[in-house]
């Protein structure tokens with residue numbers, strides 16, 4: 001392999017980087033990169049990876065570890081690095097989520113954990129305080145000498161948090177009832193008892209990985225030697241546990257860390273994001289700070305408004321600059337006021353329809369955002385759009401499903417059998433088969449040829465099955481379900497579970513595939529053609545409706561935010577900064593147009609009851625004031 005001299009390296013694929021981004025890509029110190037919305041954080045990290053790999057500044061065989069928050073963000077980054085610098089170099093780029101990194105450490109080095117905290121090889125995952133409550137109350141049989149009714153004394157949300165907050169090993173503190181419960185709960189969870197299998201939460205996994213490294217300096221040293229560089233994406237959302245793990249491994253070592261984030265998009269405080277992660281990182285890692293100011297996404301008018309808001313969230317925020325590609329278009333932002341949510345639905349649907357017809361944009365370029373309860377806030381607009389022949393859907397029901405590896409495998413097989421987009425699907429399916437069977441590309445030619453021939457046979461069989469699917473809903477679903485089973489049996493169910501351990505325990509795999517079969521059946525019966533059905537399933541024909549939280553990292557030509565109202569921002573007074581950040585995230589998803597709606601009456605859900613409630617905007621007057629300061633037009637919209 002021949003490497004490029006650092007001074008001769010230029011950004012891959014003709015990208016031009018702003019001067020600060022060039023510095024960030026080439027710098028060899030620990031750095032915090034502050035980058036606002038649309039600054040191109042993913043591209044920056046991909047280019048930096050290429051720079052380090054192509055110049056061998058990440059010296060072979062050392063690797064780069066990139067940690068992202070969402071699985072799709074980690075995959076997206078990995079794909080971009082492969083595209084920019086080829087598969088061979090990209091093999092030394094490990095892109096993961098925090099959870100998968102910690103889980104991989106635990107699974108690989110489990111035996112290095114002291115026996116008292118060592119989980120079984122196969123453990124289940126639980127996710128909620130409620131599940132932890134059920135385990136604590138159901139399985140702690142020992143009686144507390146003085147507090148026989150401890151179950152009624154403790155708050156299970158606090159117990160859930162403390163389960164992963166306390167340093168291991170945990171010791172009993174006679175004064176603190178929680179410590180008594182925690183000692184017993186950890187023991188039951190890691191070892192299992194009776195019918196309960198060894199069971200962990202993801203925060204516990206992070207804690208165990210941290211403990212493992214504290215007591216095994218050699219494993220820690222091995223990790224430091226493996227990774228010459230570490231990237232931490234969306235650093236504003238890093239939690240205490242995640243940051244502790246990074247510190248345990250890399251603080252004070254020669255591994256170079258690059259953290260990228262935007263404090264104005266910190267909207268995961270409720271999930272434990274550190275409020276001062278940037279300052280801590282700069283202090284703990286003696287890191288420099290580089291600030292990117294270009295916004296490649298939004299039109300000038302939208303950036304103008306974002307800059308006003310950014311200054312209110314952080315008075316030191318630097319103004320973002322418009323990218324050249326937007327110099328010919330202005331951009332539009334308005335507030336639309338309505339009397340009722342039905343007027344709102346009619347107007348929003350009609351505006352969308354005319355934009356799609358007149359400007360030839362795809363439904364997928366438009367996004368409807370809400371603060372919460374997307375089913376309720378979006379219901380009337382969905383119906384009105386449907387009346388105009390435009391499909392909109394609650395994206396949450398699909399977003400996570402589509403990013404599941406087992407669902408991607410099903411889609412690739414269907415594409416292969418129906419002749420659409422076959423090249424990429426063939427490569428992806430072959431890679432899975434080669435990997436799960438442990439074939440070596442250099443030495444196992446015959447085995448790989450045999451595997452490919454078996455794959456072709458299976459695809460032929462699948463093709464016939466797909467052609468013979470009945471139109472009756474139940475029979476069609478049954479047929480698709482059989483076909484999916486056939487795909488998994490062909491690859492080997494146990495091999496799939498080994499490749500993706502999250503499917504191996506509990507009912508997660510079954511739930512995921514059942515849901516995929518259900519949704520594929522609906523899509524197929526609508527189109528009776530697999531090309532359109534898959535596009536439909538992937539959402540290419542629908543307007544997505546989602547919460548601001550789910551829209552992080554995404555971008556759309558037009559964003560319509562429904563319900564800039566007190567009910568939607570019900571906790572604005574107690575979490576002003578976080579809600580302002582949420583508002584900023586919503587505004588900054590738009591490339592060209594962004595609209596906010598207010599309706600004087602709206603269907604909302606209170607304690608499970610859907611009722612029509614009068615709406616106000618007094619509590620969130622700060623947000624309206626801000627739009628006014630940025631000269632955003634407010635239209636009282638009568639029904640068209």
Ligand SMILES: Nc1ncnc2c1ncn2[C@@H]1O[C@H](COP(=O)(O)OP(=O)(O)OP(=O)(O)O)[C@@H](O)[C@H]1O
Pocket residue numbers: 015016017018035036037038039040041042043044262265296297552553554555588
């Ligand atoms: N150097 C560049 N030149 C031109 N376009 C770019 C460049 N870098 C990124 N882009 C484009 O700008 C848009 C925004 O990029 P990206 O989504 O990576 O931003 P981001 O920093 O992650 O934003 P956010 O924090 O808002 O999610 C994308 O459409 C991307 O393709």
